[in-house]
Amino acid sequence: MILPVYAQVDLTQGRWRKCTISARLFEQYLGGKALGARLLTDLTAAGLDPLSPEAVLIVNTGPMNDTGAPSSSRFNMTFKNVLTGGIASSNCGGPFGMLLKKAGFDGLILCGKAPELSMVVVEDGKIRIEPCPQLQGLDTERAQAELPERYGKLVIGPAGENGVRFACAASGERVAGRCGAGAVMGSKNLKAVIAFGTREVVKADPEGFEAHTRKWVKLLKKHPMTGDSLPRYGSAGLVSKANASGVLPTRNFTRGRYEHYEDVSGETLADTRLTRNSGCFSCPIRCERRVKVKGKEVKGPEYETLGLFGPNLENNNLDLINELNYKCDLLGMDTISLAGTIAFAMELQEKGMGDFGLKPDQPEDLLRVVEDVAYVRGAAGEMSVGSKALSQKYGGADFAIHSKGLELASYEPRKSVGMGLGYATANRGGCHLNGGYLALLESVGVISMDAQTPKGKPELTVFFQNGMEAASAAGFCLFTMQAMIPGILFKFGPASFACRAAGKALLAARPLLGQIWKFMPWIMPINCMLVPHSKSIALVTGLPMTIGKFFTVGERSYNVERLYNLREGLTAADDALPGRLTKTPQDPERPDTVVPLDKMLPVYYKVRGWDANGVPTAKRLKHLGIPLPEEE
Amino acid sequence: MALVRYHGRLADLTGCREEELDGTNVSRLLDQIKKRHGMEAGRLAKRSHIIVDKRSAGAEKGFRTPVGPDSVVEFIPVCGGG
Numbered sequence: 001m002i003l004p005v006y007a008q009v010d011l012t013q014g015r016w017r018k019c020t021i022s023a024r025l026f027e028q029y030l031g032g033k034a035l036g037a038r039l040l041t042d043l044t045a046a047g048l049d050p051l052s053p054e055a056v057l058i059v060n061t062g063p064m065n066d067t068g069a070p071s072s073s074r075f076n077m078t079f080k081n082v083l084t085g086g087i088a089s090s091n092c093g094g095p096f097g098m099l100l101k102k103a104g105f106d107g108l109i110l111c112g113k114a115p116e117l118s119m120v121v122v123e124d125g126k127i128r129i130e131p132c133p134q135l136q137g138l139d140t141e142r143a144q145a146e147l148p149e150r151y152g153k154l155v156i157g158p159a160g161e162n163g164v165r166f167a168c169a170a171s172g173e174r175v176a177g178r179c180g181a182g183a184v185m186g187s188k189n190l191k192a193v194i195a196f197g198t199r200e201v202v203k204a205d206p207e208g209f210e211a212h213t214r215k216w217v218k219l220l221k222k223h224p225m226t227g228d229s230l231p232r233y234g235s236a237g238l239v240s241k242a243n244a245s246g247v248l249p250t251r252n253f254t255r256g257r258y259e260h261y262e263d264v265s266g267e268t269l270a271d272t273r274l275t276r277n278s279g280c281f282s283c284p285i286r287c288e289r290r291v292k293v294k295g296k297e298v299k300g301p302e303y304e305t306l307g308l309f310g311p312n313l314e315n316n317n318l319d320l321i322n323e324l325n326y327k328c329d330l331l332g333m334d335t336i337s338l339a340g341t342i343a344f345a346m347e348l349q350e351k352g353m354g355d356f357g358l359k360p361d362q363p364e365d366l367l368r369v370v371e372d373v374a375y376v377r378g379a380a381g382e383m384s385v386g387s388k389a390l391s392q393k394y395g396g397a398d399f400a401i402h403s404k405g406l407e408l409a410s411y412e413p414r415k416s417v418g419m420g421l422g423y424a425t426a427n428r429g430g431c432h433l434n435g436g437y438l439a440l441l442e443s444v445g446v447i448s449m450d451a452q453t454p455k456g457k458p459e460l461t462v463f464f465q466n467g468m469e470a471a472s473a474a475g476f477c478l479f480t481m482q483a484m485i486p487g488i489l490f491k492f493g494p495a496s497f498a499c500r501a502a503g504k505a506l507l508a509a510r511p512l513l514g515q516i517w518k519f520m521p522w523i524m525p526i527n528c529m530l531v532p533h534s535k536s537i538a539l540v541t542g543l544p545m546t547i548g549k550f551f552t553v554g555e556r557s558y559n560v561e562r563l564y565n566l567r568e569g570l571t572a573a574d575d576a577l578p579g580r581l582t583k584t585p586q587d588p589e590r591p592d593t594v595v596p597l598d599k600m601l602p603v604y605y606k607v608r609g610w611d612a613n614g615v616p617t618a619k620r621l622k623h624l625g626i627p628l629p630e631e632e
Numbered sequence: 633m634a635l636v637r638y639h640g641r642l643a644d645l646t647g648c649r650e651e652e653l654d655g656t657n658v659s660r661l662l663d664q665i666k667k668r669h670g671m672e673a674g675r676l677a678k679r680s681h682i683i684v685d686k687r688s689a690g691a692e693k694g695f696r697t698p699v700g701p702d703s704v705v706e707f708i709p710v711c712g713g714g
Contacts, residue, residue: 224679224710225710225711225712226712229709229710229711229712230711230712230713232640232641232709233640233709233711234713235711235712235713235714236713237640237709237711237712237713238711238712238713240639240640240706240708240709241681241708241710241711244681244683244686244688244706244708245688246686257686265639266711267639267640267643267709270640287713302713303713303714432714433714437714440712440714444711444713445710445712446710448688448690448691448694450691451691478714479712479713479714482712482714490679490710491679492679493678493679493680493682493710494680494681494682494688494689494690494710495658495678495681495682495688495689495690495694495695495697496678496690496694496695497694499690500690500694503690
């Protein structure tokens with residue numbers, strides 16, 4: 001078995017050393033966010049300021065990166081969350097991960113602070129730190145253009161240099177968007193990390209892997225979701241159904257429907273603005289939208305950006321959204337957190353609780369606002385701290401739409417209550433993917449499930465949170481998980497008996513789903529094409545990976561992240577949503593259109609094997625092979 | 633007559649974004665669509681999210697969901713993402 005090789009880089013001292021991950025850690029955590037959480041816990045003391053030199057930034061890949069497995073080019077950044085104070089992981093499909101691996105490293109552990117603006121150069125098994133004053137102030141596109149072409153690049157824009165708390169890092173046109181990775185790099189005077197090499201991944205069973213990959217790619221291309229709707233509409237295709245289901249956040253999550261939704265829908269984008277679709281390396285899905293902004297072809301917005309810069313700000317100007325999306329990428333800011341914070345600030349301003357120089361009747365002014373936030377200047381610059389910190393200063397906690405400090409994604413959870421539970425329990429804060437993404441079952445997908453019932457939602461949330469955690473750990477794109485929904489259901493249609501029965505069956509399976517974690521990984525000691533990920537991992541690494549073990553990696557990771565959060569002072573009280581979503585019905589005539597967190601959280605904790613305070617029990621930690629916090 | 637609205641590829645196949653159709657439930661509307669616009673349009677309509685008066689037919693009575701003369705029925709493509 002070939003074990004992952006990491007480099008510990010001390011930016012203060014300008015030194016680095018190679019280290020190898022033990023076989024036990026590799027088998028338990030694989031890589032990516034799971035291994036990142038373990039390493040961050042082990043390598044840092046509690047209570048650090050996430051922007052201090054002592055804070056650690058882990059940039060790593062999973063075992064599947066650069067193998068040619070479908071949709072396996074995602075790399076990860078793990079660090080202390082700048083917005084929540086808990087764990088952060090941020091994922092990106094840019095070329096950097098692949099080239100980091102080719103350069104001979106599976107991950108970098110960066111600590112300290114460079115004395116001047118610098119970049120880390122990783123090349124053929126060696127690392128050097130170079131000053132890069134010439135890159136100061138450059139946007140992510142220009143900074144990458146200034147660097148030698150052959151390298152995989154990870155850079156920050158002005159927002160990261162200026163300490164904007166939701167600054168992101170970019171690789172190519174893709175970004176590691178959430179939680180403030182760019183701010184952490186900026187705090188370390190780290191403008192860029194670049195990598196080049198020619199090493200090939202050695203696979204345990206190359207022939208078996210090739211055959212399995214061919215089969216999997218065929219499956220993805222044939223599946224209605226990954227083979228048709230995602231390439232055709234991208235995630236932007238969700239706008240219309242989200243609106244119809246009442247989950248399209250509108251006017252700072254006051255409503256779930258927007259009268260002009262068609263102006264910003266995925267269909268409109270595809271019909272009127274799309275130049276072509278594209279995708280990450282080795283991805284057969286190709287969900288990326290390409291659009292023109294001022295005559296230049298750039299990456300188009302995803303569903304989250306459309307929803308939050310569109311309906312949530314009552315803005316139906318699609319060209320403006322495309323431009324805002326591009327501008328955020330250039331300046332290096334997370335569109336979800338930024339747009340969410342602007343919506344909150346607009347409401348504060350409207351209520352006379354603060355003045356951020358916003359002009360809600362002039363959407364074009366948002367271009368100026370975005371720039372002011374990135375440069376932390378003027379009244380709008382105050383928004384650079386995010387919704388939570390803004391609400392602590394100006395009030396309005398009930399309508400500051402975040403969980404733990406991370407702004408919610410573009411699903412209004414009062415009409416998708418399982419998604420609400422996911423937001424509240426996601427370890428990195430209000431994230432739809434880390435939260436299990438139940439909106440796909442409840443509101444926007446092919447399965448027709450009761451979106452308002454709390455029953456069964458905790459069990460399903462745990463299941464999907466663990467599955468997606470494991471996929472991320474390996475380096476897979478989460479969209480590959482969507483092909484787990486049987487393709488035959490799409491042929492029947494969401495109104496069919498089959499899709500309605502599937503929704504009911506999943507909810508009815510809750511006693512089983514609630515118990516399976518006690519018996520994982522033994523109850524699924526197999527590999528099959530329903531979850532092709534596990535066999536793919538086994539064929540590359542030689543690990544005895546099965547579906548059961550794959551899901552256990554996810555569960556283990558979720559628990560380690562939870563322990564990190566608890567260590568950093570977060571508690572069950574932080575598994576929360578703003579009052580607007582838990583107390584005020586979206587539909588005044590339907591009292592059930594709130595997120596009943598009080599009903600779902602106790603069940604969720606029980607299914608996870610945590611106590612009533614949301615603390616993992618010693619028994620569950622032992623089952624997962626996680627050392628108890630006091631033993632560490 | 634119910635107002636029927638088409639999204640995505642279905643709008644291309646039917647050649648219109650909306651039209652008025654007769655039918656007392658979703659199943660009858662699907663028959664009408666197939667008759668007017670052909671098999672492919674009928675097949676795609678059946679596979680769409682069908683929203684009757686802002687409520688998903690999947691969450692109501694499926695293809696037997698009633699449609700009134702003043703109903704607005706939308707056919708939205710099934711998409712994925714996250």
